[in-house]
Amino acid sequence: MKPYEATQPPQDYSRYMDLGEGWVDRRIFWDEAIYERELEAIFARCWQFVAHDSQLPNKGDFLTTYLGEDGVIVARHADGKVYAFLNACTHRGNKICFADEGNARRFNCNYHGWSFNTAGELTGLPNEAEAYDAGDIDKRQWGARQARVESYKGMIFATFDPSAPSLEDYLGDYRWYLDAFLDNDEGGIEFLPGTIKSYANANWKFGVENFIGDAYHAWWTHDSGGKAMMGGAFPAYDPTDTFHASVNGHGWEFALEGFGDIAILGSQEIIDYYTEIRPRMIERIGNLRAHIFGSLASAAMFPNMTFLPGIHTFRTWLPRGPRKLELRIWTVVPKDAPQSVKQAINKACNMTFNPAGTLEMDDGENWEGNTRTNAGWVSRHEKLHYGSGLSRRIEHPDLPGIVHKGQFNDANQRLFYQRWADLMNARTWADVPQRYTPRYAGRPTR
Numbered sequence: 001m002k003p004y005e006a007t008q009p010p011q012d013y014s015r016y017m018d019l020g021e022g023w024v025d026r027r028i029f030w031d032e033a034i035y036e037r038e039l040e041a042i043f044a045r046c047w048q049f050v051a052h053d054s055q056l057p058n059k060g061d062f063l064t065t066y067l068g069e070d071g072v073i074v075a076r077h078a079d080g081k082v083y084a085f086l087n088a089c090t091h092r093g094n095k096i097c098f099a100d101e102g103n104a105r106r107f108n109c110n111y112h113g114w115s116f117n118t119a120g121e122l123t124g125l126p127n128e129a130e131a132y133d134a135g136d137i138d139k140r141q142w143g144a145r146q147a148r149v150e151s152y153k154g155m156i157f158a159t160f161d162p163s164a165p166s167l168e169d170y171l172g173d174y175r176w177y178l179d180a181f182l183d184n185d186e187g188g189i190e191f192l193p194g195t196i197k198s199y200a201n202a203n204w205k206f207g208v209e210n211f212i213g214d215a216y217h218a219w220w221t222h223d224s225g226g227k228a229m230m231g232g233a234f235p236a237y238d239p240t241d242t243f244h245a246s247v248n249g250h251g252w253e254f255a256l257e258g259f260g261d262i263a264i265l266g267s268q269e270i271i272d273y274y275t276e277i278r279p280r281m282i283e284r285i286g287n288l289r290a291h292i293f294g295s296l297a298s299a300a301m302f303p304n305m306t307f308l309p310g311i312h313t314f315r316t317w318l319p320r321g322p323r324k325l326e327l328r329i330w331t332v333v334p335k336d337a338p339q340s341v342k343q344a345i346n347k348a349c350n351m352t353f354n355p356a357g358t359l360e361m362d363d364g365e366n367w368e369g370n371t372r373t374n375a376g377w378v379s380r381h382e383k384l385h386y387g388s389g390l391s392r393r394i395e396h397p398d399l400p401g402i403v404h405k406g407q408f409n410d411a412n413q414r415l416f417y418q419r420w421a422d423l424m425n426a427r428t429w430a431d432v433p434q435r436y437t438p439r440y441a442g443r444p445t446r
C-alpha cells in the first residue's frame with residue numbers, strides 16, 4: 001500500500017493553545033483551513049473505529065461509514081476477513097454503495113456499472129470487450145483504495161495511513177482501561193442491531209471532549225434529566241477516588257464506586273444482573289477495574305470514538321466540516337446476559353442517551369452554541385479556559401497513563417488537545433512525540 005505524499009504542516013498549531021496555562025484558541029473550532037489540516041493530519045492518519053464483529057457476523061455483511069469525510073465500505077469478504085475500502089468508484093468517482101448496511105456479493109456503481117467485490121477488488125466492467133482493448137486497463141490495479149484493518153477484542157478499526165503504528169501501539173495502555181468495558185465477562189460485548197444517526201451544527205471536537213471527561217457539566221446541564229431518570233439529583237460529587245486518565249490522547253474519567261452509571265439506567269433488573277456477575281468480573285479483570293466499570297464514568301478514544309461504559313451507549317462523531325457533525329449511536333450489551341437484561345439495557349440506554357433521550361437532548365444545544373458564537377470575528381479570536389485541575393497530576397501505583405485526581409477536571413481535555421496539536425504539527429507518525437511512559441505496551445493487559 002503506497003503512502004500518500006504528506007503535506008508539510010502549514011503552520012505551528014501549538015500556538016492555538018497553552019496547556020500549561022490552561023487555554024485553547026477558539027479558531028480551532030471554526031476555521032476552514034484548520035479543518036482541512038485535520039482531515040489529513042488526524043483523520044487520514046489515526047486508527048478509527050469502523051465496526052464491531054457482532055455487526056458483521058456473516059460473509060457478505062457490510063456497513064458504510066466514514067474516516068473523516070472519506071466514505072468507506074466495511075465488509076466481511078468470502079475469505080472471512082473484514083476489509084475497509086473507499087466507497088468511491090475508480091472510474092469517475094461516484095459512490096459505489098448507497099446503503100447503510102446489508103449483505104452483498106458485490107457493489108455496482110450507478111454510473112457505468114463497474115462492480116467491486118466485498119474485498120474492494122474491481123471484478124466487472126459492463127461491455128468490457130466493446131469499451132476496452134487489450135492493455136487499456138489492468139483490473140487488479142483499479143480496485144478501491146484499501147484501508148488497513150486491525151481489531152482489538154471484537155472492535156474493528158481502520159486507517160488509510162500505511163505508516164501508522166500498529167493498533168496495539170496506538171491504543172497503548174488504553175487497552176488496560178478498554179478491557180474493563182470490552183472484556184469484563186467471558187462473552188465480551190455485543191452491539192445491538194440498529195444505528196441512530198443525528199446531526200448537530202457543532203464542531204466534532206466538542207462532542208468528543210465532553211465524553212473524554214466533562215463530568216462537570218452533568219450536574220448542571222443534566223440536572224432535570226437526571227431527576228426525571230433517577231427521581232433525584234445526581235449523586236453528590238465526591239472528590240476522593242475519582243480520576244482522569246489519559247493515554248495518547250485517549251481518555252477515561254471515572255470513579256471507583258462501580259455503581260453510578262448503572263444506577264442512572266434506573267432499572268432494578270440491570271442492577272441485579274451486575275451485582276450477580278461482579279464477583280466473576282473481579283476474578284477476570286481485578287477489583288480495581290471491576291469497580292471502574294459501572295461507576296460514574298465516560299470515555300473517548302482519539303480522535304472520535306466515545307462511550308459511557310456503564311450506561312452502555314457507544315458513539316462515533318463524524319466531522320462534516322468544521323461546524324457540523326454526524327453522530328452515530330449504538331447500544332452495547334454484555335453478550336452473555338439474558339435477553340431480558342439486554343432489552344432492559346437497550347430501553348434505558350435509549351431513554352437517556354439517544355437524540356430524544358432525557359440526557360442527550362440537553363447537550364447538543366450547548367455544543368451548537370459553543371460553535372456558533374465563533375461566527376463573530378472578535379469572539380473567534382478569544383481563548384477558552386481549560387485550566388481546571390492544572391496542579392492535580394498524580395502518580396498512581398495501579399492506574400496507567402497520565403493520571404489526574406478528581407472528576408471535575410479539564411485534564412483529559414488538555415491532553416486530548418495536546419495530542420491534536422502533536423498530530424497537526426507532525427509531517428509523519430515519526431514526528432509524533434510519546435508523552436508518557438507505557439506500562440503495558442507490547443504485552444497483554446491481563
Ligand code: FES
Pocket residue numbers: 089090091092093094109110111112113114
Ligand atoms: S463512475 Fe463508476 S462506473 Fe463510471
Ligand SMILES: [Fe+2]
Pocket residue numbers: 210217218221222359363
Ligand atoms: Fe452531557
